[in-house]
Every structure is written in C-alpha cells, then in structure tokens.
Amino acid sequence: MKAFTYKSAASEADAVAALGPGAVALAGGTSLLNLMKERVIEPSVVVNLKSVAGLDKIEAAGDGWKIGAGVTIAALLENPQVVKGYPALAEALETVGTPQIRNMATLGGNLCAKTPCLYFSHDGFACLKRGNGNSCPAKDGDNEFSAIFGTVMPCVSVHASSASPALIALGARLRVAGSGGARELPVEEFFVLSKDDPARENVLKQGEIVTHVILGKPAGKSATYVALHKASHDWPTALASAALDMGEGDLVRTARICLGGVAPIPWRVQAAEAALAGKKVTPETASAAADAAMAGAAPLSQNAYKVKVAHTALKRAVLLAARGSWK
Amino acid sequence: MPYKWPEKRQVIGTKVPRLDGALKVAGKAKYSYDRNLPGLLHGKILRSTVAHGKIVTLDLAPAEAMPGVKAAMSIKKVGDIVRFGGDEVAALAAETEEQARDAIRAIKVAYESLPPLASEEAGLERNPPPPPQTTEKGLKIEEAFAKATVTSEGFYGVAVITHVCLETHGLVADWKADDDLVVYCSTQAVGNTRNSLKNHGPFKAIANLKVTCETPFMGGGFGSKFSADLQGTVAAELARKAKRPVKLMLERDEEHWAGGNRPSLFAKVKAGADKDGKLVALDVESYGTGGNSTGVDMRLPYIYLPEGHRIRNRDVNVNAFNKRAFRAPGSPQACAVMDQMMDDLAHAGGWDPVEFRLKNLPGQGNPLVNLSPIWEKELKMGAEAIGWKQGYHKRGDPAAGPIKRGLGCAINTWGGGPGGAQASCTIAPDGSVEVRCGTQDLGTGTTTLVPIVAAEILGLEIKDIQGKIGSSAYPDAGGSGGSTSCGGVSLAVGVACMKALEQIFAKAAPALDAQPGDLEAEGGKVYVKAAPAKSLSWKQACALLGAQAITAVGDKADKEIQGMAASGVGGAQFVDVSVDVETGQVRVNKVVAVADCGLVMNRLLCESQVYGGVVQGLSLALFEERRLDPRSALMLNPDMEWYKLAGHSDLGEIEVHLLDYPERGVIGIGEPPVIPTQAALANAVTNAVGVRVGVLPITPKRVLDALAKK
Numbered sequence A: 001m002k003a004f005t006y007k008s009a010a011s012e013a014d015a016v017a018a019l020g021p022g023a024v025a026l027a028g029g030t031s032l033l034n035l036m037k038e039r040v041i042e043p044s045v046v047v048n049l050k051s052v053a054g055l056d057k058i059e060a061a062g063d064g065w066k067i068g069a070g071v072t073i074a075a076l077l078e079n080p081q082v083v084k085g086y087p088a089l090a091e092a093l094e095t096v097g098t099p100q101i102r103n104m105a106t107l108g109g110n111l112c113a114k115t116p117c118l119y120f121s122h123d124g125f126a127c128l129k130r131g132n133g134n135s136c137p138a139k140d141g142d143n144e145f146s147a148i149f150g151t152v153m154p155c156v157s158v159h160a161s162s163a164s165p166a167l168i169a170l171g172a173r174l175r176v177a178g179s180g181g182a183r184e185l186p187v188e189e190f191f192v193l194s195k196d197d198p199a200r201e202n203v204l205k206q207g208e209i210v211t212h213v214i215l216g217k218p219a220g221k222s223a224t225y226v227a228l229h230k231a232s233h234d235w236p237t238a239l240a241s242a243a244l245d246m247g248e249g250d251l252v253r254t255a256r257i258c259l260g261g262v263a264p265i266p267w268r269v270q271a272a273e274a275a276l277a278g279k280k281v282t283p284e285t286a287s288a289a290a291d292a293a294m295a296g297a298a299p300l301s302q303n304a305y306k307v308k309v310a311h312t313a314l315k316r317a318v319l320l321a322a323r324g325s326w327k
Numbered sequence B: 001m002p003y004k005w006p007e008k009r010q011v012i013g014t015k016v017p018r019l020d021g022a023l024k025v026a027g028k029a030k031y032s033y034d035r036n037l038p039g040l041l042h043g044k045i046l047r048s049t050v051a052h053g054k055i056v057t058l059d060l061a062p063a064e065a066m067p068g069v070k071a072a073m074s075i076k077k078v079g080d081i082v083r084f085g086g087d088e089v090a091a092l093a094a095e096t097e098e099q100a101r102d103a104i105r106a107i108k109v110a111y112e113s114l115p116p117l118a119s120e121e122a123g124l125e126r127n128p129p130p131p132p133q134t135t136e137k138g139l140k141i142e143e144a145f146a147k148a149t150v151t152s153e154g155f156y157g158v159a160v161i162t163h164v165c166l167e168t169h170g171l172v173a174d175w176k177a178d179d180d181l182v183v184y185c186s187t188q189a190v191g192n193t194r195n196s197l198k199n200h201g202p203f204k205a206i207a208n209l210k211v212t213c214e215t216p217f218m219g220g221g222f223g224s225k226f227s228a229d230l231q232g233t234v235a236a237e238l239a240r241k242a243k244r245p246v247k248l249m250l251e252r253d254e255e256h257w258a259g260g261n262r263p264s265l266f267a268k269v270k271a272g273a274d275k276d277g278k279l280v281a282l283d284v285e286s287y288g289t290g291g292n293s294t295g296v297d298m299r300l301p302y303i304y305l306p307e308g309h310r311i312r313n314r315d316v317n318v319n320a321f322n323k324r325a326f327r328a329p330g331s332p333q334a335c336a337v338m339d340q341m342m343d344d345l346a347h348a349g350g351w352d353p354v355e356f357r358l359k360n361l362p363g364q365g366n367p368l369v370n371l372s373p374i375w376e377k378e379l380k381m382g383a384e385a386i387g388w389k390q391g392y393h394k395r396g397d398p399a400a401g402p403i404k405r406g407l408g409c410a411i412n413t414w415g416g417g418p419g420g421a422q423a424s425c426t427i428a429p430d431g432s433v434e435v436r437c438g439t440q441d442l443g444t445g446t447t448t449l450v451p452i453v454a455a456e457i458l459g460l461e462i463k464d465i466q467g468k469i470g471s472s473a474y475p476d477a478g479g480s481g482g483s484t485s486c487g488g489v490s491l492a493v494g495v496a497c498m499k500a501l502e503q504i505f506a507k508a509a510p511a512l513d514a515q516p517g518d519l520e521a522e523g524g525k526v527y528v529k530a531a532p533a534k535s536l537s538w539k540q541a542c543a544l545l546g547a548q549a550i551t552a553v554g555d556k557a558d559k560e561i562q563g564m565a566a567s568g569v570g571g572a573q574f575v576d577v578s579v580d581v582e583t584g585q586v587r588v589n590k591v592v593a594v595a596d597c598g599l600v601m602n603r604l605l606c607e608s609q610v611y612g613g614v615v616q617g618l619s620l621a622l623f624e625e626r627r628l629d630p631r632s633a634l635m636l637n638p639d640m641e642w643y644k645l646a647g648h649s650d651l652g653e654i655e656v657h658l659l660d661y662p663e664r665g666v667i668g669i670g671e672p673p674v675i676p677t678q679a680a681l682a683n684a685v686t687n688a689v690g691v692r693v694g695v696l697p698i699t700p701k702r703v704l705d706a707l708a709k710k
C-alpha cells in the first residue's frame, strides 16, 4: 500500500474540505483497503468518515426513515422497523460478505464500493477502468462473473452493491454533500454508465460524499432474491429486488424491479415492470416478466449461465414480494 | 521376542482431545509467524509480473538505497527465464515489513515477454504437442470392448487447485554463529528442512555447519511443505548477509502463486461392462498439468480393474508454478474420473450404483483384493447410513420444482503405513518420563499421539508424559506425508518405551521377588502378573534406578516390531445433495464417510482427520479452482475471495464411521478421507439433476451449462 496522510473528519464540512485532489473517503474500509493493498487505488490522503458526527444515525423522517451513510449493515439488520418496512433492503443486506464484513461495512460504502471484477481488483492487469490499460481485459478474458447487460460498454465489470438494487426498487433517495452544499437525488440517478469515463459508476464529484439514504413510506410489498454459489462469504451470482404496489383484486398497479451483479451499475428492468403491470403475480407472470427483462441481456463468451440465474432471481424476487414465498 | 501392542488397551483408541488445543484456541501457540526475535528484519521477494519472459534488466541498487534495507540479493540474473507469474527474481530484508515492500518496488526490473501457455488446452495445442504416454494392460482394448454389452462415454475432470495453507510458507532464520543456524519454519518435515539447508544450496560449503529446525506448531501443509524451500533459503541468506534474524513468510497471493498446487486431470473415457455387470474394458485419453515442467500423478485405473484397459495421458505444461504433493497425490483426481465413470456405466446398464460397485470390487489378480471385504462392509454401512434404499432414484429427481435431490457414492484406497522414525524414552529416578521424537504436528495430532503411546506402554496417564516433538534436534523421524507419521511415530515411541520399561522391570524384579518377564506396568504400578498384590508404585520402581536416568531408543526400522503396523486402507463416502436447477447452486445435505484405519490410536483425532478430509473434499468439489488469465497466464484469484473456500454453512451434516481393525496394526488416516468426496458429490449431483456435470468444481456455471446442453 502506498503511504498516505490520514485525516479524521469531525463534520460533513470537514470531510468535504479534506477531500481534495488525491484524497479518498474511508468508511468501513472493507472494500477500499483491499484495493489500496493491491495498489488499484493509491490515494495520498485518506479521510475517515466514521468520525463524522451523526452519520451513524437511523432517524424517523416523515413517513419513512433517514439513514446515515455511516450506519453499518449489521446495525441496519438489527433495526426492526427497517427490516419489517423494507424487506427488499434487509434481504439484500443479509448476504453481504460475512458477519465480520457486515459489522464494519457501511451503507454509504456499499453504494460507493468499486467492482469486485477479477481484473480490476487485482494488481498486475492492465485495465481500462483502473486506468492503466486501454481496453477491458475481461471482455475476451475470464468473464464468468462479468456483466450480461450493458456489455457493449467499454468495461464489462459488475457493480458491487447488493443494497442499491433494493434502494432503487424502493424508490429511495440520497443526500449528497459537497463544497457547494447538499443536494438530494433518487438513488437511481446516482449511478451512471459512462462510455467516456469507465472509472466512474456514480455522479459523485471530487469532494462530494453521500451523507444519507432517505427511505419513503414502507412499500407495500418488496423482496430481494440473492443467488449465490457459496452459502456465505461470496459475491452474488446475480440478485434481483422488486417492490410491488398492489391495486385491487391482487393486481399489480406498478412494479419497480432492479437487478444486481449483472451490469456495471445496478440494472433497472422496466420491461419486466411493464410486463407485470395490471397482472396478478403467479409463477407464470413472474416468469414472463423475467423473460421480458432477459430479452435485453447480451452475455459474454463464458457467462450465458448468468442469464438463467438472473432470470431466476427476478422471478423469485417478484413471487417473494407478492406471496412471501417463491416456491 | 517381537514387540507388539498390548492386548488390553487403556489409552490407545480412546478419545483424547488435542493437548495443544487450548493453546491454539487462546492464540498462545507460537507459530513461525509469531517468532519476533530481537533485531528481526523482514524479508520480501520480488516476483515476476509476467508468466513467461526473459529478464532483461535487474538492478538492486535503487532498493539498497531505500530506508531500512539491510540486505539484498538477486535470485535470478539478467538473461534468466521466468516461468510463472510470481516466479522469484530477487529478495531483500529491511527493518519493517512496509519498508521491505516499498524497497521491493524500487528494484529496477524488466522482462522481455515470451508467449505464455495459459491453459491445459493451450498446452495441448503447442507445437509439437506433448506426446502421449500409453499404458495398456490385460486384454487388447478391442478384445475387451468386444466382451462388453453395455458401454458408456464421458468427459470427467478436476481443475488445478492450490494448497491454501492457512499459515503460509516461510520461516524465521537466526544465525547463532557463523556455523550455527536455527530456523523456525512452517514445515511438515523438520528433519528434511534442516537437511535442505545443510546439505544443499548456498550453505553446503560451511564447515561443520549446524542447522536446527524448530516447529512446535504449524498451520497446514497438505503435502506442500517438505523443505526449507526457496524462500527459506533466501531468508537464511539475507540473515547471514545482514547478521540479523530475518522473517520471510509468504503473503496470501504468494502462497497461491508459489506455495503449491495440485495437478489437474481431464479425461475422455469409454468404458464397457458385460451383461452380468462386470467392468471389462476401459479406454482413457487424458491430460493434465503439473505446472511449467511437470505433469499429472497418474493413478488410473483406480481400484477397479477391467479385463483390458488403455490409458493414454499427455502431461501438458502451463506457465504456472509446479505441482507439489497434495493429500493423497493423484488419487482424488483418479477417483473423480473412475468413480464418475462407474456411475455412468451403472446408469447405462440399468444397475444400482452401489450394487455395481460391489460387483466390481477387486478380485484375484488385483493387488487390492484384500481390501474388498472392507469395501463391501463400508459400502453397505454407508448406504444404510445415508438412506440409499429410500433416497436413491433413477437419474434425475422426478420431484416437481427446481430443487432436485440426489445421492451419490465413491470409494477410495491409500497406502499409509509406518514411515521412518526414531524416538527416545528417558525415565528419571523420580519417575518422570520424557519422550523425544523428531517428528512434527502437521495438525493431525502427533503432539497428542506421542504421550498416548508412551502412557499406554508404561501404564501411566497422559499427564505423566513429557512428549517432545517439532525439533530436528530430536531423534530423526521422516516428514509427515503419505499418511505415515502415525504409524512410524507410534512404532518408534512404542518400542522406545517398551525397551525403557524392560530396564525398569530388570531393576524392579528382584525387589518384587520375580523375573522381569513376570512383570506388568499398569495404572501407575509395576506388579507381578500372576500376583497383582505384589507391586511397586511407578515412582518406587523408578527410584530403583539409583542416580542415573535411563534412555532407550526405538526405531521403526527395528525388525522386531513388524506386525505392529500395516499399510493399505479402504474407504467409502456417500453424499446427499440438493441442486437448484434454476441457479446452479448445490447444497450439501449430508455426507457419510466410512473409513478404515487399522488400529485406531486416538479416536477423537482420527475422526477429526476424516471430518477434515470431507470438509476439504467438499470445498474442492464445489468451490476451489485456480483461475489463470487466458492471455497472460497470471493467476486471477490469488486470494480467499475469488479462490473460493467452503465455510461452515456450505458443509451440511457430516457423519463419520470409523472401522476398527486393531489386528492390522497402525496404518494412518490423514490422506484417504479427502479422496472420494469429489466423486461422490459429483455422482449425487448427477443423480439429482439427470445430467453429468463431469468437471469439478461443480459451479453454477458448470451445472447450468450442462443442463442447457441436455
């Protein structure tokens, strides 16, 4: 790891001021430190956000909740209102890493973490996203775990965050603070798929941090299905989060569905949402929605199997949300 | 008179918890990693960042000028070829680990890239292609197939895996004087580690060099730690240059790159059986890699012997580190090929897989014929314990829904037996007993074994024995490999104690008014067998030694102890899985492992070895795989995140049944239980989903790809 200066920020303003060029924010460190050890990220200044006052609070806000970016995943999972009100979020968080990782990892860090791509996350490979190469080595290399959507983009890594698809499905918003003050935006608009700058996956500018996640009124029905290889301590093969707004006669009024682990950013699938609108949720309609979503998939040489996995995750998330069981 | 194990055993075969367990759990056991000697320097190695290339620049001067650097050396020179990603190029030692890391990066090095071989398939296609080695035995292959009424064909394989020792390779080197080197090495062979430093390499020329290897604890080797290794020699060289102790333990990525790996094996197989369900023909075309200059450890045909077989294997090279021995070298791969084939052939003939195996157990002419009754018993016990009758169905679970359940089995064999070992037993006039043996505890429980044997022979309790192992200063014993430590150490310690006891009996006999041969030691007493009331306490008996302690030496090579140990075990495992055919995830419900191991010395740790074998077997069956970048041949998963290892939640229920054959003597159990798990699991998956996945580890990709081809 390259030597760096360490600063502990006491306030939002402090953090923003300290995050000058070459500086990087540190939350739980479960992702960042690995990349620093591999020298994928070589900051000259590391700014600790865990010391920022109030960033670790879960507060009621109107009909919903305002969650500090520094709240750990373990703390969120121990909060009964969050778990009960937003099952899609809780079910996504339950499988993140291991208990040790969930004890350290924060929600803000989860939203901002970098891809676990085999090439990007290990030193020794020239990689477009890392900035030391001019093409994506996974494209015609080992792409078993790479993207199946958005693969025409220059980088085919998958986004790291398990929580983000749930937050997008739930229509959550983010509060971002920077030198010019704070702003709010939907989580969905936070993520960007950039042809010009494959290094980035969100809209944060130099000196900006995520301070809060704002959850609206608990959604009627929501769920996340995470497909794993190992039972624990593994990255999802694919995951899907669904939030259903139910109308009369058990018909879906609107659905919001987002996939994770399948594209360089969380991948909302409006085709699937449209396929469900006005329908009753059955294994057949759920599967049809998954078919609609997968029509847009363009797998790489080694990961056609992920289309099946993502299809399954979507179908099961929808069934889980509507009926409490996918079986 | 030949020595033998006591008929009535008080300690041997009981359940004795690890004597050093509490120390390990409390973090008080000092491993090589924990030796922070005064003045310690930290060694690091510069490793090649290309998998194949020629060194065109190598300049250590900038590194030598870096803060804290006390010694530097090149390992290769300009013009030398590097053959794998992580190949050793140069090394240095510095005051802190961080300084050493930074200084390594300051070394000026450049490579001229050469085209790497990045996969077995690439290795096969090179020009000229590697020649096949053919073995053909029994009937000509065409004649053998002419006898077959049922045939099956399949492609089976096992990827390269790495050893992933939890304690990485390495040592701390401490020169006490110019000709006196002490190393604290993570090794499974203290004697050979000493020899590798003393008799080979840079220190060979030092007159009267004394080398001692101290390894009271070590964190796993699995066959990859039999010498000081390159990094050990380098640490000792750096320490000699700097005149300070040097610690050089590999980091996790280095452990994957250069700590050891197990060869792959991929096989296109055609097999035939006659109408009675007898395996008659086997034709194998296989390939595999053992790294940049070695091949597979070929053990086909494994166990079952058809009337005619032909094995055509190609050893292929890839630009990766060379193989090391790995827990039962060659056998898990051979078993994965053979027992998957047996399952497919049983399916083709419509035979029950257990019945089919029973029918094809080694008969006359097969060197393993004596193990057949053991396998027969094990297969029946295992089938009963897993619920084969109720749970087994024809290929493909007919249950509705995506979760399919299946059962599978496989059998294994391994040699084991007594390895070379010597031990001494010293009994002092105050009754204290010290047993020394230059073996080591690979994690298998040798530390606990030594006092078990001594206590049994001397009629004492385990707490009465000072067992001393883990140092090359003790009487020589071989490396812990081949499942031979338990046999060799038990014999050497047992006989050392028997000989020492003879001396005690000689002193005690006159006092008890008896002949030495009439005496027995048991329950802390020495007494007359025919008149147990005539007795001395152990202390009283030892006091008769006078002022001098006595020492007796036992050697496994002693002719008089033949019969106390044997070699050759059989085992059978059954696996029950559920497979999600929509995600490709396999969940293990249960594993039943039946293992034979002759005379069981410590039931608890013996069972523990079987559990450990199954755990490792499951991890290999489902998760572990070295991934090389198909272009650069650099390893893509030199970590514990993408080099996936089973965790507790992946294991399911494991049930161990140990068979006792005390009349066979000590055999050894370390390796055999890891052998059949992969094949048994693969067969269970096939039974569940209805198609053969064939290649291990069985990942979601492999399951779903196989189903998509159906």
Ligand SMILES: Cc1cc2nc3c(=O)[nH]c(=O)nc-3n(C[C@H](O)[C@H](O)[C@H](O)COP(=O)(O)OP(=O)(O)OC[C@H]3O[C@@H](n4cnc5c(N)ncnc54)[C@H](O)[C@@H]3O)c2cc1C
Pocket (backbone or CB within 6 Å): A024, A025, A026, A027, A028, A029, A030, A031, A032, A033, A049, A069, A070, A073, A095, A096, A097, A098, A101, A104, A105, A106, A107, A108, A109, A110, A111, A112, A113, A114, A160, A161, A162, A163, A204, A208, A209, A210, A211, A233, A234, A235, A236, B641
């Ligand atoms: C073995 C393993 C398995 C894992 N499995 C999963 C998984 O299944 N799903 C998953 O989602 N993640 C997984 N992770 C990744 C990671 O641990 C989590 O995403 C975690 O939530 C990151 O949070 P952190 O607080 O530790 O972030 P850090 O490591 O501290 O930071 C991550 C990144 O976010 C930035 N950052 C942190 N906080 C802020 C903020 N408030 N504002 C702006 N930028 C910020 C940092 O600068 C850094 O770039 C895994 C990690 C490991 C090692």
